[in-house]
Amino acid sequence: MKKKVLATLLAAAMTAGALAGCGGGAAETPAAETPAAETPAAEETPAAEETPAAEAAPAANDAIANLIAATTSPVTMTVWASEEDQDLTTKLLDDFKALYPDVTFEITLGAESESTAKDTVLTDVEAAADVYAFADDQINDLVQAGALQEVVANYTYDVAASNVAGAVEAAGVDGKLYAYPMTADNGYFMFYDSSVFTEDDVKSLEKMIEVADAAGKKIAMDISNGWYIYAFFQGAGLQLSLNDDGSNTCTWNAAGGTDVAQAILDLTASGVLVDMGDEDMATQIAEGNVVACVNGTWRAETAQQAWGDNYAATKLPTFKVAGKDCQMSSYSGYKLIGVNPHSANLGWAMLLAEFLTNEDSQKARFEARGLGPANSAAAASDAVQSNPAIAALAEQAAYATPQRVGGNFWSPAETLGQILASGNPDGTDLQQLLDTTVEGITAPVE
Amino acid sequence: MKNALNALGKYFKDFGVAFAKGDIWVKLSAVLMGAGYFVRKQVVNGIIMCLVEVMFVVLCVGYAAPNLAKFGTLGTVQFEQVFDPLTMTSTVNDYDNSFLILLNSIISLFLIFVFLLFYISNMKAVYRLQLKKENGEHINTFREDVRAMFNEKFHITLLTLPAIGIVIMNILPILVLIAVAFTNYDQQHMPPSALFTWVGWTNFKNLFSNSVTVTFGYSFRKILVWTLEWAVLATFTTYIGGILMAKFINDKRTKLPKLWRTLFIIAIAVPQFVTLLLVRSFFADSGIVNTFCTNIGLTGFLKNVGLVPSNLSYIPFLTNPGWAKVMIVIINIWIGIPYQMLVATGVLMNIPEDQIESARIDGANPMQIFVKITMPYMLFVTGPSLITDFVKNINNFNVIYLLTQDVFVTSDQLLANSNAKEIDLLVTWLFRLTNEYYNYKMASVIGIIVFIICAAFTLVTFSRTIKGDKEEEFQ
Numbered sequence: 001m002k003k004k005v006l007a008t009l010l011a012a013a014m015t016a017g018a019l020a021g022c023g024g025g026a027a028e029t030p031a032a033e034t035p036a037a038e039t040p041a042a043e044e045t046p047a048a049e050e051t052p053a054a055e056a057a058p059a060a061n062d063a064i065a066n067l068i069a070a071t072t073s074p075v076t077m078t079v080w081a082s083e084e085d086q087d088l089t090t091k092l093l094d095d096f097k098a099l100y101p102d103v104t105f106e107i108t109l110g111a112e113s114e115s116t117a118k119d120t121v122l123t124d125v126e127a128a129a130d131v132y133a134f135a136d137d138q139i140n141d142l143v144q145a146g147a148l149q150e151v152v153a154n155y156t157y158d159v160a161a162s163n164v165a166g167a168v169e170a171a172g173v174d175g176k177l178y179a180y181p182m183t184a185d186n187g188y189f190m191f192y193d194s195s196v197f198t199e200d201d202v203k204s205l206e207k208m209i210e211v212a213d214a215a216g217k218k219i220a221m222d223i224s225n226g227w228y229i230y231a232f233f234q235g236a237g238l239q240l241s242l243n244d245d246g247s248n249t250c251t252w253n254a255a256g257g258t259d260v261a262q263a264i265l266d267l268t269a270s271g272v273l274v275d276m277g278d279e280d281m282a283t284q285i286a287e288g289n290v291v292a293c294v295n296g297t298w299r300a301e302t303a304q305q306a307w308g309d310n311y312a313a314t315k316l317p318t319f320k321v322a323g324k325d326c327q328m329s330s331y332s333g334y335k336l337i338g339v340n341p342h343s344a345n346l347g348w349a350m351l352l353a354e355f356l357t358n359e360d361s362q363k364a365r366f367e368a369r370g371l372g373p374a375n376s377a378a379a380a381s382d383a384v385q386s387n388p389a390i391a392a393l394a395e396q397a398a399y400a401t402p403q404r405v406g407g408n409f410w411s412p413a414e415t416l417g418q419i420l421a422s423g424n425p426d427g428t429d430l431q432q433l434l435d436t437t438v439e440g441i442t443a444p445v446e
Numbered sequence: 447m448k449n450a451l452n453a454l455g456k457y458f459k460d461f462g463v464a465f466a467k468g469d470i471w472v473k474l475s476a477v478l479m480g481a482g483y484f485v486r487k488q489v490v491n492g493i494i495m496c497l498v499e500v501m502f503v504v505l506c507v508g509y510a511a512p513n514l515a516k517f518g519t520l521g522t523v524q525f526e527q528v529f530d531p532l533t534m535t536s537t538v539n540d541y542d543n544s545f546l547i548l549l550n551s552i553i554s555l556f557l558i559f560v561f562l563l564f565y566i567s568n569m570k571a572v573y574r575l576q577l578k579k580e581n582g583e584h585i586n587t588f589r590e591d592v593r594a595m596f597n598e599k600f601h602i603t604l605l606t607l608p609a610i611g612i613v614i615m616n617i618l619p620i621l622v623l624i625a626v627a628f629t630n631y632d633q634q635h636m637p638p639s640a641l642f643t644w645v646g647w648t649n650f651k652n653l654f655s656n657s658v659t660v661t662f663g664y665s666f667r668k669i670l671v672w673t674l675e676w677a678v679l680a681t682f683t684t685y686i687g688g689i690l691m692a693k694f695i696n697d698k699r700t701k702l703p704k705l706w707r708t709l710f711i712i713a714i715a716v717p718q719f720v721t722l723l724l725v726r727s728f729f730a731d732s733g734i735v736n737t738f739c740t741n742i743g744l745t746g747f748l749k750n751v752g753l754v755p756s757n758l759s760y761i762p763f764l765t766n767p768g769w770a771k772v773m774i775v776i777i778n779i780w781i782g783i784p785y786q787m788l789v790a791t792g793v794l795m796n797i798p799e800d801q802i803e804s805a806r807i808d809g810a811n812p813m814q815i816f817v818k819i820t821m822p823y824m825l826f827v828t829g830p831s832l833i834t835d836f837v838k839n840i841n842n843f844n845v846i847y848l849l850t851q852d853v854f855v856t857s858d859q860l861l862a863n864s865n866a867k868e869i870d871l872l873v874t875w876l877f878r879l880t881n882e883y884y885n886y887k888m889a890s891v892i893g894i895i896v897f898i899i900c901a902a903f904t905l906v907t908f909s910r911t912i913k914g915d916k917e918e919e920f921q
Binding site for chain 2: 066125245276417418425439
């Protein structure tokens with residue numbers, strides 16, 4: 001009998017093990033940071049500093065008052081912010097709670113990178129966070145999946161009027177606003193070592209290659225990446241846009257397309273402009289082989305450490321297409337905060353999203369982490385203006401477009417970059433090469 | 447096959463006999479499942495059966511029926527939400543969630559199927575009771591029934607939990623996966639905000655067709671070939687390597703065999719993904735291995751020979767299709783050998799010493815002994831595990847994905863157009879389609895194909911290695 005009991009237990013344990021094994025694969029469990037119980041010590045916060053309704057219409061005041069009156073049970077919400085943003089967000093959440101002392105909040109803060117928010121949210125929209133940060137290129141997919149609440153009304157500040165135009169455009173789809181701009185620093189531009197290049201040198205890519213060649217150094221750009229190779233084709237005036245059904249329209253194979261492809265071939269043939277991924281770039285900058293690179297603010301620290309006082313940044317240079325100088329374009333990038341329409345506390349989620357993106361929060365974000373604000377007033381401050389990377393982004397903004405492209409773009413574009421950067425080893429006819437790429441990019445989405 | 451059909455025939459015949467020859471109480475059991483028990487004084491059994499029946503009816507009406515009603519269309523009511531700026535709340539319509547309908551329908555169908563089996567076996571049990579009564583045999587009380595579950599029927603008690611586990615963890619998800627392959631569930635049709643529906647065999651046709659823009663067929667063929675190449679290479683290199691390594695370590699002349707064995711086991715103890723990611727950065731285009739090769743002049747030499755394209759200043763270990771394939775196989779050998787070595791060590795120790803001894807007396811040299819005695823014996827004993835290894839390698843996600851993700855960019859435009867790469871296995875392609883492109887429908891189709899390939903291969907090789915009287919040969 002004893003043996004049987006043991007056997008039964010073992011069988012049960014095995015089953016439990018199998019169950020546990022499967023459980024391990026479940027989606028990320030955000031590192032919960034449940035704030036301690038709300039003690040009404042909120043009184044001691046500087047109440048006058050931030051009256052939420054300052055610039056809002058009386059109707060909004062009523063709405064907030066209604067909401068406070070209608071809220072009887074504790075407000076439970078989940079917020080996702082990137083790993084690096086945890087400390088700042090925790091502080092902002094405390095400030096937010098202090099703003100509404102009559103309401104009990106139970107806000108859980110989870111870690112989710114802005115660049116991968118879409119992947120996690122789309123896995124199960126209903127289980128995703130109430131308020132989450134994401135990069136603006138994901139907005140179309142998120143809106144399509146019904147993962148973003150349309151911003152039909154503002155309560156504490158006017159989102160559309162207070163942020164720079166590009167950010168507002170990036171936060172909208174079909175003219176409707178779907179998110180709250182948080183930062184305006186997710187695009188790319190040119191970093192360079194000013195002991196190698198003069199300010200005149202960095203105006204033209206050909207000139208930069210000449211100078212770097214003379215110094216025996218390299219210029220790095222992730223050419224085999226759809227995000228960056230766009231700079232050449234868009235700069236030369238060719239089109240890439242997103243259709244309503246999620247497919248793309250692309251004219252990279254139209255007249256002039258082969259000239260751009262040839263230009264990229266010529267530029268990389270020098271061996272000075274090299275195709276290099278982001279991680280490699282960091283190593284190569286630190287080792288001193290790379291003296292200029294096309295990258296974004298997230299590499300500012302690496303470059304600053306390597307080049308010290310010679311660290312400089314500017315807009316992207318021009319490049320020669322069929323003998324004519326073209327300004328390289330770029331994708332502008334914004335980080336946005338979105339509200340999940342499936343939130344149980346939609347009203348509070350919207351108020352929180354507004355709070356996390358208002359002028360003061362954006363200023364705090366710049367001070368704490370050096371992220372460029374999307375808020376016009378915050379961006380105009382001297383401190384922001386004197387940051388080289390953010391200044392370079394602002395300069396590039398005139399030539400940048402928000403990222404609006406369907407999923408079929410990436411893989412073919414990446415391969416096009418790979419082929420061109422490796423010198424078209426099979427000697428494929430350039431027109432043929434572009435035709436195949438465009439076929440892939442514009443493939444129907446059924 | 448014939449046996450299975452006969453068994454199935456008998457199964458239903460027994461049911462028919464029970465129904466035809468049963469007395470009024472047995473016939474009543476067809477409507478009220480507990481009836482046959484009550485009359486034989488098995489009251490508790492009767493109550494349990496009636497409860498099961500009531501639960502089933504409730505389940506049908508409350509759960510199965512509403513879901514199955516929409517099973518044909520997978521829902522028609524689109525998600526809609528209206529936000530009221532004044533109250534700051536939104537109202538949602540009573541929408542259909544295609545995925546939940548699909549999932550619940552499959553669970554319902556499964557439960558109905560289980561109930562039917564239960565129902566049939568109940569009829570037979572009740573009829574058996576009638577026969578026992580007629581023959582004047584003893585009829586168990588409930589207490590005796592329970593006791594039986596711990597004695598002569600103990601296997602049933604023991605296997606209930608694992609069986610339920612398999613149904614919930616394996617069978618139901620597989621059924622859902624198969625169903626998804628016949629729908630248009632992808633990024634454009636993601637519940638809850640959008641509906642998806644049945645599309646028949648369209649996805650399978652896309653996989654094997656090769657129109658201009660849909661290059662799935664082309665990619666599928668290329669990837670399938672590489673998957674099989676890889677599975678063969680990876681399985682046999684690590685297998686042979688493991689046996690040789692075990693032989694060397696077990697050799698009398700090897701000093702400190704335990705130390706060597708322990709060192710290899712330590713290599714296993716380090717999680718694979720850590721090693722693989724480290725190796726990936728070692729072999730990166732500007733990684734440590736490349737720096738070393740450039741310094742000793744190997745890169746220049748390979749360029750002269752033509753193995754490295756002349757416009758590169760590094761060896762494209764993991765970035766050129768040819769190089770990457772070779773590197774992946776080599777790195778896999780390095781990772782896989784310790785496991786095979788452990789297996790082989792155990793088997794080698796069990797080779798009957800007398801056989802080897804007599805061979806040696808007959809004048810066979812070590813090589814002959816290895817080829818004629820050791821290898822056949824090894825193959826016989828490890829044959830089944832070799833097959834499982836092969837199937838595992840077809841699905842060897844870790845090595846390929848961790849070594850090449852974010853590093854390898856394909857230069858084959860047709861592959862790129864369907865999000866595939868030269869070094870992809872079917873399973874990594876499947877992962878990329880689901881995880882990065884939300885193309886659940888095509889991923890399901892590929893999943894089914896992978897399953898068919900693995901199942902067919904396993905069946906054929908297993909029946910070939912295990913059948914016959916090979917066992918005799920080694921006695």
